[in-house]
Amino acid sequence: SGSMEASKFSDNYHEVLKQLKIIYSQKMHEVEQRYHFDEFHGQTLKRSDFEAKPMVLLLGQYSVGKTSFIEYLLKMKFPGERVGPEPTTDRFVAVMYGDEEQIIPGNALSVDEDQPFGGTNQFGSSFLSKFEASKCPASILKNLTLVDTPGVLSGEKQRLGRAYDFVKVVEWFASKCDLILLLFDAHKLDISDEFKEAIEALRGNDDKVRVVLNKCDMVNTQQLMRVYGALMWSLGKVIRTPEVLRVYLGSFWDKPYAPQGKENEKLFDAETKDLLEDLLSLPRNSAVRKVNELVKRARLVRCHAHIISHLREKMPVLWGKDATKAELIQNLAREFQEIERLHKIPPGDFPNVQRMQEDLKLHDFSEFNKMSERLFTQIDDVLSRDLPRLMKLVTPKTEQLSHNPFS
Amino acid sequence: SGSMEASKFSDNYHEVLKQLKIIYSQKMHEVEQRYHFDEFHGQTLKRSDFEAKPMVLLLGQYSVGKTSFIEYLLKMKFPGERVGPEPTTDRFVAVMYGDEEQIIPGNALSVDEDQPFGGTNQFGSSFLSKFEASKCPASILKNLTLVDTPGVLSGEKQRLGRAYDFVKVVEWFASKCDLILLLFDAHKLDISDEFKEAIEALRGNDDKVRVVLNKCDMVNTQQLMRVYGALMWSLGKVIRTPEVLRVYLGSFWDKPYAPQGKENEKLFDAETKDLLEDLLSLPRNSAVRKVNELVKRARLVRCHAHIISHLREKMPVLWGKDATKAELIQNLAREFQEIERLHKIPPGDFPNVQRMQEDLKLHDFSEFNKMSERLFTQIDDVLSRDLPRLMKLVTPKTEQLSHNPFS
Numbered sequence: 001s002g003s004m005e006a007s008k009f010s011d012n013y014h015e016v017l018k019q020l021k022i023i024y025s026q027k028m029h030e031v032e033q034r035y036h037f038d039e040f041h042g043q044t045l046k047r048s049d050f051e052a053k054p055m056v057l058l059l060g061q062y063s064v065g066k067t068s069f070i071e072y073l074l075k076m077k078f079p080g081e082r083v084g085p086e087p088t089t090d091r092f093v094a095v096m097y098g099d100e101e102q103i104i105p106g107n108a109l110s111v112d113e114d115q116p117f118g119g120t121n122q123f124g125s126s127f128l129s130k131f132e133a134s135k136c137p138a139s140i141l142k143n144l145t146l147v148d149t150p151g152v153l154s155g156e157k158q159r160l161g162r163a164y165d166f167v168k169v170v171e172w173f174a175s176k177c178d179l180i181l182l183l184f185d186a187h188k189l190d191i192s193d194e195f196k197e198a199i200e201a202l203r204g205n206d207d208k209v210r211v212v213l214n215k216c217d218m219v220n221t222q223q224l225m226r227v228y229g230a231l232m233w234s235l236g237k238v239i240r241t242p243e244v245l246r247v248y249l250g251s252f253w254d255k256p257y258a259p260q261g262k263e264n265e266k267l268f269d270a271e272t273k274d275l276l277e278d279l280l281s282l283p284r285n286s287a288v289r290k291v292n293e294l295v296k297r298a299r300l301v302r303c304h305a306h307i308i309s310h311l312r313e314k315m316p317v318l319w320g321k322d323a324t325k326a327e328l329i330q331n332l333a334r335e336f337q338e339i340e341r342l343h344k345i346p347p348g349d350f351p352n353v354q355r356m357q358e359d360l361k362l363h364d365f366s367e368f369n370k371m372s373e374r375l376f377t378q379i380d381d382v383l384s385r386d387l388p389r390l391m392k393l394v395t396p397k398t399e400q401l402s403h404n405p406f407s
Numbered sequence: 408s409g410s411m412e413a414s415k416f417s418d419n420y421h422e423v424l425k426q427l428k429i430i431y432s433q434k435m436h437e438v439e440q441r442y443h444f445d446e447f448h449g450q451t452l453k454r455s456d457f458e459a460k461p462m463v464l465l466l467g468q469y470s471v472g473k474t475s476f477i478e479y480l481l482k483m484k485f486p487g488e489r490v491g492p493e494p495t496t497d498r499f500v501a502v503m504y505g506d507e508e509q510i511i512p513g514n515a516l517s518v519d520e521d522q523p524f525g526g527t528n529q530f531g532s533s534f535l536s537k538f539e540a541s542k543c544p545a546s547i548l549k550n551l552t553l554v555d556t557p558g559v560l561s562g563e564k565q566r567l568g569r570a571y572d573f574v575k576v577v578e579w580f581a582s583k584c585d586l587i588l589l590l591f592d593a594h595k596l597d598i599s600d601e602f603k604e605a606i607e608a609l610r611g612n613d614d615k616v617r618v619v620l621n622k623c624d625m626v627n628t629q630q631l632m633r634v635y636g637a638l639m640w641s642l643g644k645v646i647r648t649p650e651v652l653r654v655y656l657g658s659f660w661d662k663p664y665a666p667q668g669k670e671n672e673k674l675f676d677a678e679t680k681d682l683l684e685d686l687l688s689l690p691r692n693s694a695v696r697k698v699n700e701l702v703k704r705a706r707l708v709r710c711h712a713h714i715i716s717h718l719r720e721k722m723p724v725l726w727g728k729d730a731t732k733a734e735l736i737q738n739l740a741r742e743f744q745e746i747e748r749l750h751k752i753p754p755g756d757f758p759n760v761q762r763m764q765e766d767l768k769l770h771d772f773s774e775f776n777k778m779s780e781r782l783f784t785q786i787d788d789v790l791s792r793d794l795p796r797l798m799k800l801v802t803p804k805t806e807q808l809s810h811n812p813f814s
C-alpha cells in the first residue's frame with residue numbers, strides 16, 4: 001500500500017539530533033567519565049548511537065512467523081532469510097537498508113563505528129558468530145531497521161544449542177530498540193519458561209512493547225477468543241504493569257486469509273492497518289523518543305554521580321577501608337535512601353540495588369572521585385534547562401505531552 | 408428454545424442424595440460435634456442443604472445487566488424485579504420455583520427448615536431485611552435457583568449504603584452456590600476496588616466461577632477486543648490461578664443485537680448457546696458436585712479433628728495454660744506442619760492460618776477433646792471407602808473423571 005512509503009522523519013529531526021549530540025558530548029560525557037558510568041551502566045554513547053535509525057526487535061517462540069512478518073514488511077526476501085515450520089532462524093539479524101544486497105558478519109559489525117552495535121562486543125565471539133546484518137533495498141528500511149531473532153526454544157534444547165546468554169542479549173537489544181514486537185501464534189499458543197524469562201528481561205522497556213497475535217485466521221472465532229483471552233490472562237501476570245499491552249490480532253504475511261478466518265477479515269484488516277501505522281510512526285516520533293532516552297540517561301547519570309561521590313565521602317582516610325566498603329555495599333539500600341533525602345533524587349531514578357551491589361564489589365571506593373559542584377550543576381542544568389528546551393521543540397501538539405518525561 | 412426445558416436431574420440423583428445424607432449424619436456429624444467444627448468452619452449441614460436445587464449466583468458492578476439476564480433466562484419477570492440504568496436492585500434475591508408468584512422476606516426465609524438459607528442468620532437483621540426469595544412459575548426454576556444481587560458500588564457509596572458486610576455475605580453465598588457468574592459490561596468496563604475485593608473473596612471456589620462479558624454488541628469488534636483483552640489482563644491478576652476462567656461474550660437479554668454488534672452475531676449466538684448449556688448441565692451434574700462438596704468437607708473435618716486434638720495434647724496439665732495457648736497460636740503454622748507430617752494430612756487440606764489463629768483465641772484449649780481412634784478411623788473410612796464408592800456411582804463416563812477430587 002502507498003501508506004507504507006509515507007513514513008518520514010520529522011522536519012526538525014536533524015536539528016534535534018545535532019543538539020542532542022552537543023548536550024551529550026559537551027555536558028554529560030564529562031560527568032559519566034568522572035564517575036565511571038560506563039563500568040556500571042553500559043558504554044559511552046557514540047555518534048552512531050544518536051544517528052541510528054529506529055530499530056524494531058522481533059521476539060517469539062520458534063515458527064510464530066517472525067521472519068515471514070519481516071518479509072511481508074519488506075515486500076521482498078532479505079539476504080540469508082529462511083522460513084520454515086521447524087526452528088529455522090538460528091541468529092540475530094539486523095535487517096537494514098542497502099542499495100545492494102549484502103551480509104555483514106557480526107564480528108565486523110561490532111567494530112564498525114557507523115553502526116550502533118558496538119555494545120555487542122561484550123557477548124564475545126560465541127554471540128558474534130550468530131549475529132549479522134542483512135542489507136537490502138526495501139524502501140521501508142530507509143526509515144527503520146528490523147531485528148530478526150532466533151525463535152525461543154524450550155528447556156534443554158535452548159541451553160544446549162546456544163553458547164551465549166540469550167536473555168542478556170535480548171536485554172541489550174531491547175534497550176537499544178525503539179519498539180519490541182512479541183509475536184505469538186494463535187494456532188499454537190505457547191509461553192515456555194524460557195520465553196517468559198525473555199519477556200521479564202524487557203522490564204523497564206515496557207512502553208516499547210507491543211504484542212502481535214499472528215495466524216489468527218487459522219482458528220475460528222470462538223477458538224480465537226479463548227486463545228486471545230488465555231494470552232492476556234498469562235501476559236498480565238508476567239508483565240506486571242496495570243496498563244494493558246496493545247495486542248494486534250491478524251495474520252501478518254503475504255498470503256490470503258485461511259477460510260476459518262474469513263469471518264474476521266474486517267477485524268484483521270483494521271488491526272494490520274493499526275500495526276503498520278504504529279511502525280511507520282516510529283521515524284516521525286524518533287526525535288521525541290531520542291530526547292526521551294537521553295533524559296532517562298541523564299537522570300541515571302546524575303543519580304550515579306551522587307552515589308559514587310557519596311560512597312567516596314564515606315570512606316576512611318587510613319584504616320578499615322575493606323570493612324567500610326563491605327558495610328556500604330551491604331547497606332546500599334540505606335545509603336540510597338540517604339542520597340535520596342540529601343540530594344532530592346527521586347527514588348525512581350535509582351538503579352537496581354542488587355545489581356549495583358554486584359558491580360560495586362569490583363571497585364576500589366577510595367579511588368572514586370569526590371563530588372564536584374561544577375559537574376553537579378552541569379548535569380542539573382542538562383535536566384532542568386537543556387533537555388526541556390529541546391523537548392519543547394519536538395512536542396508542539398498537546399496530545400504528545402503525555403509522553404513528556406518531565407511531567 | 409426447546410433445549411432450555413431439556414434440563415434434568417440425573418437418574419440416580421435421589422439415591423445419591425440419600426446415601427450422602429446417611430454418610431453425613433451417621434459418620435461425619437459425630438466427628439464435627441466432638442471437635443466443635445461448626446464454631447470454626449460454619450454450620451452443621453441440614454436436610455435442606457442436601458436437597459437444595461443447584462444455585463447460581465450473579466455478581467457484578469451495578470447496571471451490568473444481572474437482573475435483565477435473569478429475566479431473559481426465566482422468559483418472564485419475577486416478583487419484585489426492577490431493571491434500570493441507575494443502581495436498582497438493592498437486595499439479595501433468591502429467584503426460585505413456585506406455582507404462584509410470591510415474595511418471602513429474609514427473616515422468614517432464614518428460619519425455614521426447608522430452605523438452605525439458615526446460615527444467613529449470622530448476618531443479622533440488617534442483612535435479612537435486604538434479602539428475600541422471589542417465587543415464580545418459570546420452568547427453568549424447576550431445576551435451578553438463581554440469586555440476584557445488588558450491584559457493587561464504589562467507595563463511600565457502598566460503605567454508607569450498606570449496613571451489612573457485603574463481602575462476607577458474598578463469600579457465604581459463593582460457598583453454597585454451584586455456579587458463580589461474574590458479569591461485566593463491555594460498553595463500560597470497570598473493576599472497582601470493591602468488586603475486586605468481592606472477587607478475591609471467591610478464592611477456594613474458583614472452579615465454580617464463570618465470567619459473562621455482557622452488552623458486547625454495543626461496541627465494534629476492535630473495541631471489543633481491547634475491552635476483552637483488558638478484562639483478561641486484569642482478572643488474571645485478581646484470580647491468581649494459572650487456569651484461565653471461561654468468559655462468555657455476548658448480549659444476554661431479550662432484545663436484538665445493536666447494529667455495531669451485527670458483525671459478531673455468529674460468535675454471540677455460539678457463546679450464548681454455550682453459556683445456556685453450562686447452566687443447564689448443572690442439574691445433570693448436581694449429584695457429582697454434591698459428592699464433591701462433601702468430600703471437600705470431609706477432608707476439612709478430618710484435618711480439623713487432628714488440629715484440635717493435637718492442640719489439646721500439647722496443653723499442660725496444671726500450670727501455664729494461657730502461656731502455652733498463646734504460644735501454640737503464635738506458632739500455628741509450625742504446628743500445622745507437625746500435624747501434616749505426623750498424620751499424613753495433605754497441606755492443601757489445612758484451613759487458613761490467620762483465620763484459625765483468630766478463631767482459636769476464643770476457645771479454651773484444655774476443654775478440647777483428645778484424639779479418638781474410633782472417630783479418626785471413622786472419618787478416614789468416609790474418605791477412603793464411602794465417598795469413593797459413591798463417586799463411582801456418579802461418574803460412569805471417563806470425561807467426568809477429571810473432576811474426580813480423589814485424583
Ligand SMILES: Nc1ncnc2c1ncn2[C@@H]1O[C@H](COP(=O)(O)OP(=O)(O)OP(=O)(O)O)[C@@H](O)[C@H]1O
Nearest residue numbers: 062063064065066067068083084085087088089151
Ligand atoms: N501469518 C501466517 N499464517 C500462517 N502461517 C504462517 C504465517 N506466517 C508464517 N507462517 C508459516 O509458519 C512457519 C514459520 O514461519 P517463520 O519461519 O517465518 O517463523 P519464525 O518465527 O521466523 O521461526 P524461527 O524462530 O524458527 O525462525 C512457516 O512455515 C511459515 O510459512
Ligand SMILES: Nc1ncnc2c1ncn2[C@@H]1O[C@H](COP(=O)(O)OP(=O)(O)OP(=O)(O)O)[C@@H](O)[C@H]1O
Nearest residue numbers: 469470471472473474475490491492494495496558
Ligand atoms: N444485554 C444488554 N444490552 C444492553 N443493555 C442492557 C442489557 N442488559 C441490560 N441492559 C440495560 O442495562 C441497564 C441495567 O440493567 P439491569 O438493571 O438488569 O442491571 P443490574 O446489573 O441488575 O443493575 P443493578 O446492579 O443496579 O441491579 C438497564 O437499562 C437495562 O435495560
Ligand SMILES: [Mg+2]
Nearest residue numbers: 066067088089
Ligand atoms: Mg525466523
Ligand SMILES: [Mg+2]
Nearest residue numbers: 473474495496
Ligand atoms: Mg439488578
